[in-house]
Amino acid sequence: MNVAREPAKDTRRLRARYGEWAVVTGASDGIGRAFASELARSGMNVALVARRAALLEQLARELSETYEVACRVIVADLATQDGNRMLIKSTDSLEVGVLVAAAGFGTSGEFVDSDLDNEETMLNVNCLASLRVAWHFARRFRDRKRGAIVLLSSIVAFQGVKRSAHYAATKAYIQNFAEGLREKLRASNVDVLAVAPGPVASGFASRANMKMNGAERPETVAKGSLDALGRATTTRPGVLSKVLGYSLAMTPRWGRVKIMSAVMKGMTAHQTS
Numbered sequence: 001m002n003v004a005r006e007p008a009k010d011t012r013r014l015r016a017r018y019g020e021w022a023v024v025t026g027a028s029d030g031i032g033r034a035f036a037s038e039l040a041r042s043g044m045n046v047a048l049v050a051r052r053a054a055l056l057e058q059l060a061r062e063l064s065e066t067y068e069v070a071c072r073v074i075v076a077d078l079a080t081q082d083g084n085r086m087l088i089k090s091t092d093s094l095e096v097g098v099l100v101a102a103a104g105f106g107t108s109g110e111f112v113d114s115d116l117d118n119e120e121t122m123l124n125v126n127c128l129a130s131l132r133v134a135w136h137f138a139r140r141f142r143d144r145k146r147g148a149i150v151l152l153s154s155i156v157a158f159q160g161v162k163r164s165a166h167y168a169a170t171k172a173y174i175q176n177f178a179e180g181l182r183e184k185l186r187a188s189n190v191d192v193l194a195v196a197p198g199p200v201a202s203g204f205a206s207r208a209n210m211k212m213n214g215a216e217r218p219e220t221v222a223k224g225s226l227d228a229l230g231r232a233t234t235t236r237p238g239v240l241s242k243v244l245g246y247s248l249a250m251t252p253r254w255g256r257v258k259i260m261s262a263v264m265k266g267m268t269a270h271q272t273s
Ligand SMILES: NC(=O)c1ccc[n+]([C@@H]2O[C@H](COP(=O)([O-])OP(=O)(O)OC[C@H]3O[C@@H](n4cnc5c(N)ncnc54)[C@H](OP(=O)(O)O)[C@@H]3O)[C@@H](O)[C@H]2O)c1
Pocket: 025, 026, 027, 028, 029, 030, 031, 032, 049, 050, 051, 052, 053, 076, 077, 078, 079, 102, 103, 104, 105, 106, 125, 126, 152, 153, 154, 155, 196, 197, 198, 199, 200, 201, 202, 203, 204, 205, 207
C-alpha cells in the first residue's frame, strides 16, 4: 500500500485548528482513503469508517506506523440506520474536530431500467448518511466552537445529467446542503467545505459502470481540499473539474444539462456498444 510522504502546503495547521481526531467515512478506498492518509500525515488521529474491515485494518496499521497517530477502525454499513448509529457511538469518546463524509457511490445508464433497490441504497449512503453524520457532528462542533465538515459533491452537482440523473441529484443535494450549512455554522467557528471533483481514479467508476479518461488521483483531491478548508465554500480539485466549472459558469442551466449529459454519454458509451 502506498502512503504519500511529501507534505501538503500547510496541513500541520489542521490539528492545531480543529483538534485531535478526524472521522473519515469511505476510508477503505479512493478519495476517503486519501483524506485519511493526508489527515494522519498532518498529525491527526483518524477514525476509519467503511464496510470492508480488512482494508480498514490494513490502512490503520500503515498510518499508525508511518505517522505515529492513533487509528480507530469502525466497520459500518452507512446505508443502514444501525451503521450510522454505530459510527456515532464509536466516536462519542473521541475529541473529534474534522468530519470527512466521503462514503458514496454512483449509478449510470437509463434510469427507467435501473435497479430501484440499488438507487435507494445510493440515496441512503450519499444523502441520508451524510445528513445524519453532519447533523450529529455539526452540533458537537458548534458546542465546542470549532470543527470542520467536508462533504463530497461533484461536477455533476450543478445541473441535471442524463444517464446519471439520480446520482447527479444526490450530489446536488450535498452541494446545496454544504453551502447552506457553511453560512449557518460560520458564526460558531465551524468550517464546511463542498468538494466537487471531476473524474477521479478510484473504485467509483467500476461500481458506477462508467469509463473515465483523464481521471485525477485521489491524493490530489484530498490535498487540494484540505488546503481549501476554511478558505472556500466549494473546491474543485483537479484540472478537469476547474476547466469545466469555470467554462460552464456563465452557461445557462439548460446548456449545462446538454454539455454534462454529453460528457456522461461518453463515459457510458460502452454500455450500448
Ligand atoms: N471517483 C470519482 O470520479 C468521483 C467524482 C466526484 C465525486 N465523487 C464522490 O466521492 C465519494 C468517494 O468516492 P470514491 O471515488 O472514493 O469511490 P470509491 O473508491 O468506490 O470509495 C467509496 C468508499 O465509500 C464506501 N462506501 C460505499 N458504500 C458504503 C456503505 N454502504 N457503507 C459504508 N461505506 C460505504 C466504500 O467502502 P466499503 O465498500 O468498504 O464500504 C469506499 O470506502 C463519493 O461520494 C463519490 O460520489 C467521486
